[in-house]
Amino acid sequence: MEKILIANRGEIALRVIRAAKDQDIKTVAIFSEVDSDSLHVRFADESVCIGGSSPEESYLNIPRIIAAAEITGADAIHPGYGFLAENPSFAEACEDNNFIFIGPTSEIIKKMGDKVEARKVMKKANVPVTPGSNGVVANIDEALKIALKIKYPVIIKAASGGGGRGLRIAGNELELKTGFVMAKSEAQAAFGDNRLYIEKYLLNPRHIEIQILSDSHGNVVHLGERECSIQRRHQKLVEEAPSTAIDKKLRERMGKAAISGTQQLGYTSAGTFEFLVTKDGDFYFMEMNTRIQVEHTVTEEVTGVDIVSEQIKIAQGNCISVHKQDQIHLEGHAIEVRINAEDHTRGFIPKPGTINALHFPGGPGIRIDSHIYQGYTIPPNYDSLLLKLVSYGIDREQSRKRLLRALDEFVIRGVPTTIPLYKEILTHPDFINGKISTNFIENLEY
Numbered sequence: 001m002e003k004i005l006i007a008n009r010g011e012i013a014l015r016v017i018r019a020a021k022d023q024d025i026k027t028v029a030i031f032s033e034v035d036s037d038s039l040h041v042r043f044a045d046e047s048v049c050i051g052g053s054s055p056e057e058s059y060l061n062i063p064r065i066i067a068a069a070e071i072t073g074a075d076a077i078h079p080g081y082g083f084l085a086e087n088p089s090f091a092e093a094c095e096d097n098n099f100i101f102i103g104p105t106s107e108i109i110k111k112m113g114d115k116v117e118a119r120k121v122m123k124k125a126n127v128p129v130t131p132g133s134n135g136v137v138a139n140i141d142e143a144l145k146i147a148l149k150i151k152y153p154v155i156i157k158a159a160s161g162g163g164g165r166g167l168r169i170a171g172n173e174l175e176l177k178t179g180f181v182m183a184k185s186e187a188q189a190a191f192g193d194n195r196l197y198i199e200k201y202l203l204n205p206r207h208i209e210i211q212i213l214s215d216s217h218g219n220v221v222h223l224g225e226r227e228c229s230i231q232r233r234h235q236k237l238v239e240e241a242p243s244t245a246i247d248k249k250l251r252e253r254m255g256k257a258a259i260s261g262t263q264q265l266g267y268t269s270a271g272t273f274e275f276l277v278t279k280d281g282d283f284y285f286m287e288m289n290t291r292i293q294v295e296h297t298v299t300e301e302v303t304g305v306d307i308v309s310e311q312i313k314i315a316q317g318n319c320i321s322v323h324k325q326d327q328i329h330l331e332g333h334a335i336e337v338r339i340n341a342e343d344h345t346r347g348f349i350p351k352p353g354t355i356n357a358l359h360f361p362g363g364p365g366i367r368i369d370s371h372i373y374q375g376y377t378i379p380p381n382y383d384s385l386l387l388k389l390v391s392y393g394i395d396r397e398q399s400r401k402r403l404l405r406a407l408d409e410f411v412i413r414g415v416p417t418t419i420p421l422y423k424e425i426l427t428h429p430d431f432i433n434g435k436i437s438t439n440f441i442e443n444l445e446y
Contacts, residue, residue, distance in 0.1 A: 001025055001076050001100060001316050005069045006040070007090075008080030009059060010371045011387060012292070013040035016078045019308040028072045030065060032058035034379040039371045046072050053381045059083045062093050069099055076100035076315060082383070085291040086113055086162075102315040104269045104290050111265070112288045116159045116197050122285045125264035127257045130276065130284040132199035140180050143198055147176055150200045156180055158187035159195035164234025166190060169201055204437040205276040206245050207231065208283065210258040211299045211307070215314045216268050219323035222255035223303050224330045226295055228274075230425065232348055232441045237418070238425060239295035239336045241302045244396065244434030250281055255325075261288065270296075270311045294338065294388065297369060301334035301392045333396040335403050337422045340384040341415040350384040353377070353415040361409035365392040365402045378415060386417065396434070400426055 004020050005028040006013045017027045017040060029044035034053040041047045048071065050064040051057035058064070060083055069077055077099050084090035091106035103109070112118050116136055119129050131150045136159060137143045147154045147170070156179050158166025166187035168179030180196065188194035211223040227243035228236045246254070258273040272289040296307045305328075310320050322328055342348045358374040370387030372378075378386070389406060393399035404426050407419055425431055428444065 001312070003028060003045075003072070003074045004076045004078050004102070004312070005030065005065070005072065005074035005099075006044070006078050006080065007059070007065050008078070008083055008085070009035055009038060009040060009382065010385065011369045012080040012082075012294075013038075014043060014371055015308055015369055016080060017043050019306065019312060022306075022309060023312060025312070028068065028074050030058070030068050032381070034381060037376065039373065048072060053379065055083065055381065059382075062087075062090050065090075066093055066097055066099070070097070074099065076102055076312075078102040078311070079291065081291050081294055086289070088113060100315050102269070102311050104267055104271070108265055108267055109290045112290050114159055115157060115161055115287060116195070118287060119197075119285070121264055122261050125257075125260045127261045127273075127285045128283060130199040130202070130286075133197045135197065136195045137180075137198050140177055143176055143180050143196075144173060146198050147173070150198075152176075153201040153203070154198050155201040156183040156196055156198055158183060158191060158193070159197055160191040160193040161187065162191075166196070167234065202276050202278060202284070204439055205229075205278055206243065206436070207236075207286075207438050208243055208246065208254070208275050208277045209293070209295075210254050210273045210275065211293075211296070212258050212262050212267075212271050212273065213305075213307070213310050213314070213320045213322070214262050214268050214271070215320045215323070216317055217319050217323075219320050220259050220262050221320065221322060221325050221328055222258050223299050223305060223307075223328055225251060225254060226293075226298055227436075228295065229436045229438050230431075230440045231438055232344075236295065237338060237441070238422070239298050240396070241298040241334050242330055245277060250277075250283070254283055257283075257285075261285070269314050270307050294385075295336055297367065297388060297390045298334040298336045301367065301390060302330045302332055303328060304331075332392055332394050333399040334390055334392045335396075335399050336388055336390045337403065337407075338388055338418075339386050339410075339412075339422075340418050341378050341386055342384050342418055343416045344418050344421040348418075350380070351416050352380040352384070355412060355414045357411055357413035359409070359411035361389075361406035363402070363405065363409075365399065366390070366406050367392070386412070400432070 003026040029047040048068040079085040088110035094101040170176035227240040230238040367390040391403035
């Protein structure tokens with residue numbers, strides 16, 4: 001592998017460029033017309049403008065991305081996260097045009113993208129799945145029968161779902177009937193696929209992820225868990241590693257389940273298993289993310305493993321650097337917050353604009369992954385993520401205090417950000433005591 005084209009933008013594009021440079025691999029940045037001044041364009045070895053400002057004209061345009069890879073002589077393509085990262089047609093296009101896709105095969109992406117099929121695969125691997133329908137729910141009558149069997153509340157989900165779209169919670173028959181129709185319509189609009197399934201809705205669970213690495217030589221390891229319970233509209237805000245809710249025995253059980261699922265799939269690359277965990281320590285498979293996660297940083301901090309570099313090594317056909325489970329050790333504690341250009345007091349409304357003053361914090365235990373700079377204009381065409389701020393400490397309390405210190409030092413002027421929200425979260429008694437769940441933000445007054 002001599003040259004990687006990065007089919008993405010922003011901070012993740014920069015992250016891949018850095019990992020590639022560490023391995024003496026050349027990089028190609030693609031960009032839209034409004035991203036010409038982005039740092040990923042400046043720091044890549046080459047860059048190609050592939051279209052207009054809308055994602056459909058640029059970062060979602062498969063033919064143009066493939067053409068850019070051909071023109072620049074790239075031999076590999078990294079999808080990052082979002083956009084086409086979990087699009088099987090994109091992975092297949094890379095395969096058909098003899099580019100190394102830095103991720104799993106298109107067949108596996110397709111299988112895991114279908115949440116109904118993913119549940120079936122995990123059942124075969126003896127991974128616990130939430131009680132619910134055995135497959136697609138054909139109509140409302142069938143939905144009512146399933147809900148009666150597993151008992152309310154239930155959650156209706158899109159088979160091709162993601163990002164919180166095509167989801168409806170129902171606490172009774174009337175809500176189920178209404179929610180079923182709405183979820184089907186939303187799923188069709190968002191994914192072009194109106195198939196739905198139903199699961200038991202767990203009250204106040206934890207959202208816990210297990211990071212895995214798997215190569216083509218049969219080596220599979222997990223890198224422990226990430227706590228991702230603090231969310232808004234099913235989008236994560238704060239992530240931690242390790243979780244205060246997971247002890248050594250539960251970590252081993254969840255890790256073995258993730259490894260079993262990985263082996264059942266024949267999966268190679270970095271990947272993430274997402275679970276819901278109850279107060280009683282039961283855990284249930286939700287989905288598998290077949291890409292790098294936004295929050296991979298906290299796992300890197302507590303394990304010392306460069307996950308993006310491992311992705312590249314695996315795609316080259318090499319063994320993972322840490323190929324035995326006893327080589328993985330979790331040390332210290334890391335917390336990440338996603339700082340967005342949003343007004344959290346008004347429903348997290350995105351607020352693009354120009355950054356006219358910027359000062360990044362520093363000091364021991366602080367990491368910033370970002371693509372912004374003073375004078376940078378945030379385009380309104382993409383997500384509002386500005387940066388990821390990560391703290392590391394010998395324990396959770398030191399990490400929390402370092403993160404607060406960094407937030408106090410931060411200066412971003414010109415656009416509103418979610419920094420004030422994170423100060424409230426980090427000083428909230430329930431967060432300090434580790435008493436969090438997926439309903440934390442809904443219960444937070446601000």
